[in-house]
């Protein structure tokens with residue numbers, strides 16, 4: 001008997017999953033001895049926009065979770081409720097579960113994994129992070145010998161597309177956002193993407209896997225890309241950097257940094273070459289060194305590729321009678337769980353843009369404020385004043401420093417009579433340290 005799949009949600013990813021399962025049926029059946037069969041599909045709209053052939057369709061997704069012919073329930077409806085209830089019901093009914101739902105895993109994953117473990121079933125989630133890139137399998141299997149030092153990822157394609165366009169064409173954020181919406185890269189409400197929430201969802205899943213810690217969505221420092229100015233993109237370029245929106249999880253001596261924000265990365269680094277809507281995740285393990293995983297982070301078939309890989313993994317085990325080849329995230333913890341650090345305790349290098357009066361002595365005032373806090377300056381650019389202006393932009397790159405010291409320095413700089421307005425502050429990551 002083939003392994004029975006019950007698929008809930010026939011949107012972008014659901015339709016892609018039906019298409020690829022149909023198109024590659026023969027190859028997939030060679031890869032798992034019992035074969036795969038979609039035995040029921042559930043979704044809200046009465047007329048599915050994909051040819052289901054003879055596959056039974058229902059608008060009641062809970063009927064799929066109760067169907068005795070369903071071995072694996074695939075949740076592709078998105079959002080927290082009723083997806084959470086659907087998955088808990090499927091688990092209670094002894095179904096294996098596959099999901100692409102990062103918002104759900106990031107916010108309720110600990111509860112869901114505990115329920116799956118108690119019932120002896122698997123909850124697999126490869127598609128929840130970075131779409132088609134098999135980063136979950138890389139962390140869970142390929143890198144499992146390593147102590148992970150840090151990982152950093154471009155994990156939101158919309159933000160990367162907007163920053164790439166701003167850099168390549170010198171365009172404003174708002175202008176590129178409208179184009180991203182027209183091209184279908186950004187939703188009508190783009191806030192989840194451009195304000196960093198979607199990247200935060202993915203980062204906590206990666207961090208939980210890398211560091212064996214609980215899913216701490218509440219502890220992530222999140223900044224989006226709305227305030228990035230074309231001037232800062234240009235100045236970063238003059239200094240040899242590109243601005244990328246990164247999710248960073250790093251183990252330092254005192255705890256774990258979890259942060260999502262625009263970041264300067266060296267323009268020759270691999271991460272700087274990741275353009276448009278692509279995603280990439282760099283993982284630094286103590287044994288393997290730095291590794292980079294890059295590819296499409298969204299879209300119907302790339303995401304279906306990850307969903308089906310999870311289905312196959314589970315189907316192989318069901319066929320072989322094995323259990324738990326896919327360990328549950330966050331429930332197999334041992335030893336002390338290090339604290340998640342406040343952003344004030346995070347360490348990075350910094351980019352500061354100061355609007356300063358064009359007169360002698362200002363630079364030395366800035367240097368004194370920074371050096372009093374142990375911050376050294378790695379590079380400076382000073383621009384000519386624009387016609388009719390008495391303030392000039394002064395751009396400073398600092399060494400790696402605690403965030404709290406830089407914030408204190410910025411507050412002191414903003415107090416100076418010779419400085420106008422707020423200091424623009426971005427972090428800079430070399431991505432080559434251990």
Ligand SMILES: NC(=O)c1ccc[n+]([C@@H]2O[C@H](COP(=O)([O-])OP(=O)(O)OC[C@H]3O[C@@H](n4cnc5c(N)ncnc54)[C@H](OP(=O)(O)O)[C@@H]3O)[C@@H](O)[C@H]2O)c1
Nearest residue numbers: 009010011012013043044045076077078100101298299303
């Ligand atoms: N799109 C991507 O590229 C991508 C990439 C990675 C991960 N994901 C994740 O994959 C999941 C699905 O994303 P998507 O882009 O395919 O979403 P989508 O296009 O909005 O599709 C969602 C589907 O689920 C149905 N649905 C929603 N709520 C339902 C309910 N209460 N009962 C029954 N059916 C319901 C919708 O029906 P209606 O058509 O009637 O609304 C629609 O068919 C999300 O968790 C998303 O975060 C998506």
